[in-house]
Amino acid sequence: MSNATETRIITKRLRDRTEDSWTLAGFTASGGYDALRRALAMEPAAIGAEQVAAAGLRGRGGAGFPTGTKWSFLPEGNYPRYLVVNGDEGEPSTFKDRMLVERDPHQLLEGIAIASYAIGCNKAFIYLRGEFALGFERLEAARLEAMAAGFLGENILGSGFDLDVVIHRGAGAYICGEETALLSSLEGDRGQPRIRPPFPAVAGLYAKPTVVNNVETLSTLPHIVAMGGEEYAKLGVNRSTGTRIFSVSGHVNRPGNYEVELGMTFRDLIFSPELAGGMRDGRPVKFFIPGGASSQWLTGSDEHLDAPLDMDYVQQTFGVMLGSGAVMVYDDTTNPALVAWRLAKFFAHESCGKCTPCREGTGWIEKILYRISHGEGRPQDLDLLLDVGDNISPGLNAPFSQTTICPLGPSAVSAVVSLQQYFRDEVIAMCRATA
Amino acid sequence: MAFTNENLAVAQEILARYPKAKSAILPLAHLAQDQDGYLTQDAMREIAELVGVTPAEVLGTTSFYTMFKRDPVGRLVVSVCTNVTCLVLGGPEVLEHLERRYAGDTEVTIEEVECLAACGNAPAMQVNYEFHESLTPEGAADIVDAYKRGELTARGVSGGTAGGGA
Ligand SMILES: Cc1cc2nc3c(=O)[nH]c(=O)nc-3n(C[C@H](O)[C@H](O)[C@H](O)COP(=O)(O)O)c2cc1C
Ligand code: SF4
Ligand code: FES
Numbered sequence A: 001m002s003n004a005t006e007t008r009i010i011t012k013r014l015r016d017r018t019e020d021s022w023t024l025a026g027f028t029a030s031g032g033y034d035a036l037r038r039a040l041a042m043e044p045a046a047i048g049a050e051q052v053a054a055a056g057l058r059g060r061g062g063a064g065f066p067t068g069t070k071w072s073f074l075p076e077g078n079y080p081r082y083l084v085v086n087g088d089e090g091e092p093s094t095f096k097d098r099m100l101v102e103r104d105p106h107q108l109l110e111g112i113a114i115a116s117y118a119i120g121c122n123k124a125f126i127y128l129r130g131e132f133a134l135g136f137e138r139l140e141a142a143r144l145e146a147m148a149a150g151f152l153g154e155n156i157l158g159s160g161f162d163l164d165v166v167i168h169r170g171a172g173a174y175i176c177g178e179e180t181a182l183l184s185s186l187e188g189d190r191g192q193p194r195i196r197p198p199f200p201a202v203a204g205l206y207a208k209p210t211v212v213n214n215v216e217t218l219s220t221l222p223h224i225v226a227m228g229g230e231e232y233a234k235l236g237v238n239r240s241t242g243t244r245i246f247s248v249s250g251h252v253n254r255p256g257n258y259e260v261e262l263g264m265t266f267r268d269l270i271f272s273p274e275l276a277g278g279m280r281d282g283r284p285v286k287f288f289i290p291g292g293a294s295s296q297w298l299t300g301s302d303e304h305l306d307a308p309l310d311m312d313y314v315q316q317t318f319g320v321m322l323g324s325g326a327v328m329v330y331d332d333t334t335n336p337a338l339v340a341w342r343l344a345k346f347f348a349h350e351s352c353g354k355c356t357p358c359r360e361g362t363g364w365i366e367k368i369l370y371r372i373s374h375g376e377g378r379p380q381d382l383d384l385l386l387d388v389g390d391n392i393s394p395g396l397n398a399p400f401s402q403t404t405i406c407p408l409g410p411s412a413v414s415a416v417v418s419l420q421q422y423f424r425d426e427v428i429a430m431c432r433a434t435a
Numbered sequence B: 001m002a003f004t005n006e007n008l009a010v011a012q013e014i015l016a017r018y019p020k021a022k023s024a025i026l027p028l029a030h031l032a033q034d035q036d037g038y039l040t041q042d043a044m045r046e047i048a049e050l051v052g053v054t055p056a057e058v059l060g061t062t063s064f065y066t067m068f069k070r071d072p073v074g075r076l077v078v079s080v081c082t083n084v085t086c087l088v089l090g091g092p093e094v095l096e097h098l099e100r101r102y103a104g105d106t107e108v109t110i111e112e113v114e115c116l117a118a119c120g121n122a123p124a125m126q127v128n129y130e131f132h133e134s135l136t137p138e139g140a141a142d143i144v145d146a147y148k149r150g151e152l153t154a155r156g157v158s159g160g161t162a163g164g165g166a
Helices: A012-016 A024-028 A034-040 A044-055 A067-072 A096-103 A105-119 A133-148 A179-186 A215-227 A229-233 A266-271 A311-318 A336-350 A356-373 A381-392 A408-434 B005-016 B021-036 B041-051 B055-062 B084-089 B091-101 B137-148
Strands: A082-087 A123-128 A164-169 A210-214 A243-250 A256-261 A285-290 A326-331 B076-081 B108-113 B125-127 B130-132
Touching (some): A012 A096, A024 A105, A024 A133, A034 A105, A044 A067, A044 A105, A044 A215, A067 A210, A082 A105, A082 A179, A096 A215, A105 A123, A105 A210, A105 A215, A123 A133, A123 A179, A133 A164, A164 B021, A215 A229, A256 A266, A266 A285, A326 B084, A336 A356, A336 A408, A356 A381, A356 A408, B005 B041, B021 B041, B041 B055, B076 B137, B084 B091, B091 B137
Parallel strands (some): A082 A123, A082 A210, A243 A326, B076 B108
Antiparallel strands (some): A243 A256, A285 A326, B076 B125
8 A cells, every 4th residue: 555645835724734834923833935035135137047947846837848939939138028927726626826826925925936036026916717716815914024025025134035926816717827818808808818929928917027936836946945946946847846736636536736756646646645545435436537527638547647746747647737737536436428528528618718619619518518418419429529529629639730729629629538548348338228 | 976086096007007008998998898797888988988999999898798788687697617628527507507597686697608728627606706616506696695685795786896896
């Protein structure tokens, strides 16, 4: 039996100080804002080029892009520059950023201050999912506390560096988590993605150079500065360095957020008594969805359960992503077509409507999966789904190609491809039984 | 209804945060919705004036977002998740029970929503954006009833302070 455990770095305070982890007093009593002081004594450019790059930090929002590299794309001499924090967390079954915001908001603000100093930004925006009312209150209270104590605002800790932070609530639209849609939304428009290039680093918020980073990515920064980038890089595996929070949900005994060192296996994460604690009623894993709703699926086979939490390995070997860190686990009582239908319904609802293949295709996928999963399927329906999917993501490969502006459309095809790959016989039998 | 004097002062503070006024549309719409209980035509007209765009542009933006209600809703908006984790752990049953129980109750609006980032304690719902997790159908109704009786204090319909304000 596995005895794998958490490695708590960014979740340490919120686990240890359940009574006051979100207050300034609780934060500073546990080392908070020391890393900011240390960062302000460094050369700004060295933070990205040396510490963050050496740490091998990759974005925790979904795409896993190297953070230091992203910062280096900012064109020289073009100011103002903006930092925009992605706190829109809407990827189904992902619930880590909400926890970080509600329970350790100062850690995020410290990361924001360090990143802003590093990239030369004096105004940062936090785009917070509109439904996170408590998170907004906690973050706003923390911002005011930090301003009053001189950790934000003008001349931070006597360094001469100024930073104004604005917390901006979204209003219920998953697509606003996509970085260019987020920028449109923050500018007061409908949250629709933009064609890239130009990338946000060149022309982002108000057409100015902009870095968009995820809440967990920025919450990790103070620890990289405190530990030193090279030390941080000793954690993890290959190009997946450090720890990540995995949101484990579904038919497990102990659903929840677990911060673990990358490189651990899915089996350890799902079965360790210290982590998700195994399957409810001892039933077998039928399939699980790593990385959020946008990823393709894996099954309860040894090959899949024993795969390491390594972003590149799972992508290259199985065509799935670690994505947003969600791991949804389903036992043998689950109808995979029903799960696929509900995901399709989500994507159809959340499509912003800008591109025809996504707007129309997600609707058709939802309708066909509805009839399959509700006893009205036809034997040829799975092939029809693949045909619709091919119009959105030609070739149905992973990583996917796209006929659309953003990856939402292709994401809606992932579940269809997984049904075909792992449950074709079951789905067709289901349709035959009703035909 | 237009902004109260107190909320107009809050609106000015919000406007001052942004390099471009149009960015204030979402926060101002939240403020108006907390004040009025839904996003009224008058509020959209006033927001348009405050940020310097046409009322149609405010409608164009706000109509994209599910949190903004352009028709009157109950004092309590109950958002029940039925996305995949809640789906397999009883979310649809919670939704069905609440829909039946509060059918015709003008104080309560029940809506089905997407994943609320509470899947660790599924099934989950929000009442005016306050989280309630690990629900059963009856337990969920008890919570709604507690709000109805005033034993639990509801946020505004947009999740801020009821009546608006900072
Ligand atoms: C449809 C869609 C939804 C997304 N939702 C989120 C989200 O809720 N939070 C997030 O941080 N990134 C989300 N992303 C990824 C962002 O576009 C972006 O890659 C990320 O915020 C960059 O930050 P990082 O490099 O720190 O990960 C989404 C992407 C897509 C295509
Ligand atoms: S792929 Fe879908 S969500 Fe993305 S821009 Fe096109 S229509 Fe909008
Ligand atoms: S699936 Fe219901 S809260 Fe996430």
